[in-house]
Amino acid sequence: MAGKFYGVGVGPGDPELLTIKAKKILEQVPWIAIPVSGETKESLAWAIVADLLEGHGEILKIHLPMSYNSELLEKSWHEASEVIGGKLAAGTDVAFITLGDPTLYSTFIYLYQKLKNQGYPAEIVPGVPSFCAAAARAGISLAENQETLVIVPSVYHNEDLKEILNHFDNVVLMKAGSNFPLTRNFLEEEGLLDRAVLVSRCGLPDEMVEFDLTKIAEDQVGYLTTMIIKKNGVHKNGLFCWRWSR
Amino acid sequence: MAGKFYGVGVGPGDPELLTIKAKKILEQVPWIAIPVSGETKESLAWAIVADLLEGHGEILKIHLPMSYNSELLEKSWHEASEVIGGKLAAGTDVAFITLGDPTLYSTFIYLYQKLKNQGYPAEIVPGVPSFCAAAARAGISLAENQETLVIVPSVYHNEDLKEILNHFDNVVLMKAGSNFPLTRNFLEEEGLLDRAVLVSRCGLPDEMVEFDLTKIAEDQVGYLTTMIIKKNGVHKNGLFCWRWSR
Numbered sequence A, B: 001m002a003g004k005f006y007g008v009g010v011g012p013g014d015p016e017l018l019t020i021k022a023k024k025i026l027e028q029v030p031w032i033a034i035p036v037s038g039e040t041k042e043s044l045a046w047a048i049v050a051d052l053l054e055g056h057g058e059i060l061k062i063h064l065p066m067s068y069n070s071e072l073l074e075k076s077w078h079e080a081s082e083v084i085g086g087k088l089a090a091g092t093d094v095a096f097i098t099l100g101d102p103t104l105y106s107t108f109i110y111l112y113q114k115l116k117n118q119g120y121p122a123e124i125v126p127g128v129p130s131f132c133a134a135a136a137r138a139g140i141s142l143a144e145n146q147e148t149l150v151i152v153p154s155v156y157h158n159e160d161l162k163e164i165l166n167h168f169d170n171v172v173l174m175k176a177g178s179n180f181p182l183t184r185n186f187l188e189e190e191g192l193l194d195r196a197v198l199v200s201r202c203g204l205p206d207e208m209v210e211f212d213l214t215k216i217a218e219d220q221v222g223y224l225t226t227m228i229i230k231k232n233g234v235h236k237n238g239l240f241c242w243r244w245s246r
Helices: A020-028 A044-049 A070-089 A108-117 A130-138 A158-167 A180-189 B020-028 B044-049 B070-089 B108-117 B130-138 B158-167 B180-189
Strands: A005-009 A031-036 A058-063 A094-098 A122-125 A149-152 A170-173 A196-200 A208-210 A225-230 A233-236 A239-242 B005-009 B031-036 B058-063 B094-098 B122-125 B149-152 B170-173 B196-200 B208-210 B225-230 B233-236 B239-242
Touching (some): A031 A044, A031 A070, A058 A070, A070 A094, A070 A108, A094 A108, A108 A122, A122 B130, A130 B122, A180 A225, B020 B094, B031 B044, B044 B094, B130 B225, B149 B158
Parallel strands (some): A005 A122, A149 A170, B005 B094, B005 B122, B031 B094, B149 B170
Antiparallel strands (some): A196 A208, A233 A239, B170 B225, B196 B225
């Protein structure tokens, strides 16, 4: 009988934010597939679970380049599906770990589709997304009552952001590090500088939560950076509150 | 010393989708506050963790009416903060449980603000949102690569939805049950009927995952219903795939 392919979300950074189910599966499977973006790069997802899983399954490194070259990506996914498919065909389960949740901006879904198309049993185990953890650490809501929420990936233009903020209440900017200076300028121009919070390396020892964006130096914001913009947010008594609930 | 107030997300329905941290806190605190919307209504959040927590902390029922009357709501939150504040002042920790994640459409945030304003230590423990679990069960991504994702609460109009789908790639409709027939008509008119999936009572024994919306009877969709619309989604070989990854 073929093994089962699991896509397991390991959450945003704090190992305690793994789900009970994720922990159980990772402790059981003989193979844990970890995505690495280059020969020398460490997997962040692996760093989260390394201590927890000491002595459990064997590691299967999956090389997935950070690229928008679809030919190169297709080749990588094909190779990865061959390697993982080999283990599944041999009857052993494989769990592929992803940062946060597997259904949000993870290349996992391509592997899932390929392997499912080949007839292997597969299951996605959801995880806590980074933006939920970022909001929790900042002590704010992402959306409440009848509000809308827009999740925007790393690549966006300030014109798009302006349009989004015209129509929606709350915006999460994923991987906000690379665009940070531009976004800050934009928020200043729009008079929204006090409606945002930046959370960097959420749940990790060097976490930063900063409501005053003018205090942030460019080199403080790396890959694991989330910005939350709340159009209806206001600061009051040192707390970030909402208009209708004051 | 005052007790600590925890807001704990218990995830979408499956008790195994609690985080390790949530489980630990709920097993430790002397008081577990559970939201109930009326005297006779059971708390869904409580149903999720009841078995897990047998023999642990005592229950503190918090009556929060399902209402948009802000005066009534303010009164309820005030009363709830008094009750919980009393326990905290006495030096005992209190954990308030919420379905899914505490920062997404939960009235918890008002209690959090009130109690934090009163000087009590407070912490939010994020959870797996229902829409991540719904996508996982449906075997689809919520967003990938450079795609956007919009989360829309229960109250919306089809004109808004049309506008959203003109500009964004993926849409999650929370509590999609009440509007279901209207939404289905709209999707049919727009030629998007095959771009959606409906997930009801995700992770519970009577879960339903249905890609063919024409098969769903109105009385099958209750309170815990999520619809995911993927503008770029296509069906292929019985799988829900995406254009650029075929």
